[in-house]
Amino acid sequence: MSVNYGSKRLVVGAHYGLRDWLGQRVTAALMALFTVVLLAQVLFSAGPISYDKWAGIFASQWMKTLTFCVIIAMLYHVWVGMRELWMDYVKPIGLRLVLNTFSLVWLVGCAGWAIQVLWRL
Amino acid sequence: MTELAKKRPEFRNINAFKDLPSYRWPLASLVSGMHRISGAIMFLLMPFIIWMFDNSVSSEISFAKFKFAFNVGMLGLPGFIWKLLALALIWAYLQHFIAGIRHLYMDVNHAVSKEFGRSSALATLVLSLGLTVVLGAKLFGLY
Numbered sequence: 148m149s150v151n152y153g154s155k156r157l158v159v160g161a162h163y164g165l166r167d168w169l170g171q172r173v174t175a176a177l178m179a180l181f182t183v184v185l186l187a188q189v190l191f192s193a194g195p196i197s198y199d200k201w202a203g204i205f206a207s208q209w210m211k212t213l214t215f216c217v218i219i220a221m222l223y224h225v226w227v228g229m230r231e232l233w234m235d236y237v238k239p240i241g242l243r244l245v246l247n248t249f250s251l252v253w254l255v256g257c258a259g260w261a262i263q264v265l266w267r268l
Numbered sequence: 269m270t271e272l273a274k275k276r277p278e279f280r281n282i283n284a285f286k287d288l289p290s291y292r293w294p295l296a297s298l299v300s301g302m303h304r305i306s307g308a309i310m311f312l313l314m315p316f317i318i319w320m321f322d323n324s325v326s327s328e329i330s331f332a333k334f335k336f337a338f339n340v341g342m343l344g345l346p347g348f349i350w351k352l353l354a355l356a357l358i359w360a361y362l363q364h365f366i367a368g369i370r371h372l373y374m375d376v377n378h379a380v381s382k383e384f385g386r387s388s389a390l391a392t393l394v395l396s397l398g399l400t401v402v403l404g405a406k407l408f409g410l411y
Contacts, residue, residue: 172375175368182365198324198331205325225314228307250311257314264322 171227174220181217184210205268214265222258226250295389302393303367306360313357320354348408355404362396362403 188204189196204210229250237243282288293301310317323334333342338354341347370388374380379388405411 172372176372198328202325225311229311232304232308257318261318261321268325
């Protein structure tokens with residue numbers, strides 16, 4: 148049986164594994180969709196890919212919105228993945244904390260940079 | 269249980285140097301391991317990915333810088349080093365993407381059997397390595 152400490156916090160029990168599992172699938176599906184959409188726009192454009200053509204792909208509002216969602220999805224997806232690697236391979240708790248912190252800073256920094264690039268297009 | 273069956277090696281804490289050389293890698297576990305390696309590669313090279321995104325879309329000048337890095341070089345490193353990094357990313361992305369589709373397919377169809385695990389793992393490896401060769405040849409200007 149799971150025990151609740153406080154009013155909401157579930158310390159053990161089912162469902163938070165499911166949440167991570169499902170989140171990983173949903174974010175993966177979104178990124179796969181983005182890959183197909185981007186690839187289609189590159190492949191179905193005639194001639195060599197010039198700057199105008201390439202930047203034009205990301206300039207439309209719907210593509211910007213989709214790319215923004217994909218950046219957020221990637222942030223979440225990679226965090227879950229890296230956390231899993233550190234949990235499996237790094238046993239010393241102090242080192243694991245450092246690596247988890249590094250992963251978060253690295254990912255949030257990358258996501259911020261990517262969104263900045265997207266925003267000024 | 270016979271004495272022979274009891275003596276199979278037990279791995280509790282796998283030592284990378286002592287145990288991994290004798291560790292069996294069936295195709296499905298190889299794809300699983302590569303999923304982790306390719307994911308880690310993309311995580312570590314993420315600033316390079318965003319640098320490419322930044323410079324390729326921001327302006328004509330940055331687009332030229334982007335092309336220059338691969339055709340000539342950047343930060344004292346020749347162009348082919350940057351192309352090799354891009355090739356590593358191409359492999360990692362294809363491997364992670366195709367193995368991910370395999371995951372999703374298995375989840376949706378409950379396609380969980382030893383045979384399907386093996387055959388789909390083989391298809392994943394052949395497809396990802398094949399496409400990496402095709403795109404790598406394009407990257408290095410072989411066609």
